[in-house]
Amino acid sequence: MTLAYRDLSISFGERQVVALDELRVESGEILGLVGESGSGKSMTATAALGLAPRLGARVSGSIALDGEELLTLSPAQWAQVRGRRIAMIFQNPSSAFNPVMKVGDVFARTLKLHGETSKDAARERSAASLHEVLLPAGVLDRYPHQLSGGQIQRVAIALALALDVQVLLADEATSALDVTVQAEILTLLSRLKDRGIAILLITHDLGVVAEVADRVAVMQRGCVVETGETASVLGQPSHAYTRSLIDAVPRLGAGGPR
Secondary structure (H helix, E strand, C coil): CEEEEEEEEEEECCEEEEEEEEEEEECCCEEEEECCCCCCHHHHHHHCCCCHHHHCCEEEEEEEECCEECCCCCHHHHHHHECCCEEEECCCHHHHCCCCCCHHHHHHHHHHHCCCCCHHHHHHHHHHHHHHCCCCHHHHHCCHHHCCHHHHHHHHHHHHHHCCCCEEEEECCCCCCCHHHHHHHHHHHHHHHHCCCEEEEEECCHHHHHHHCCEEEEEECCEEEEEEEHHHHHHCCCCHHHHHHHHCCCCCCCCCCC
16 A cells, blocks of 8 residues: 655645655555654645645645545545545644543444444444553543543554554654653554554654654655655765754753853
């Protein structure tokens, strides 16, 4: 399964925010998309869900899922792709959940939307997905606000697992978590990769990329300026912007008083 961007342009009026020649995320890999805030990373992911036009953006070019062009899909066709084949998790996952709905109701409603009509089967499937992310089935009977940030992020990942997604877009999915919980979420993402899911990991944290990404693409002002194997790009960057990002990473003991 491949998510492939080609000649992608995203604009708001006369202002072009993304000008992407080519970017591919393959099945069973994590591609880290890095760059400073405002470089177009999140908008690139949003376009793969068909949501950029809802924000007022004009989108042209190609985004293909395993060869199927997405940008020409009808609203009904998008509904079968969004969430079912491509899912997204966010920096603040609690904002994606209805605060007055229990977690189990969210799972049941989502699974019903995508074809699961049996309530018992939906709950069984939901519990199995929670088990995969090391959460008890009892979480289904709790409200989002009763869960910690790490737990609700696990719930978001479990929902993607329940839907058997092919591509997962993770937009700063670990940046709001403490170091220990962040490591747990990264371990989960690596396990999803091993299941054959293609993962686009959007982050400003080069340490996260170095830990889990197979490849990395560096984005500046809407363009990918460098891409390649993670060890190669971070160890021997060829573009000045990549070098500036690496130089900006704080180093223990650097810059302190002497």
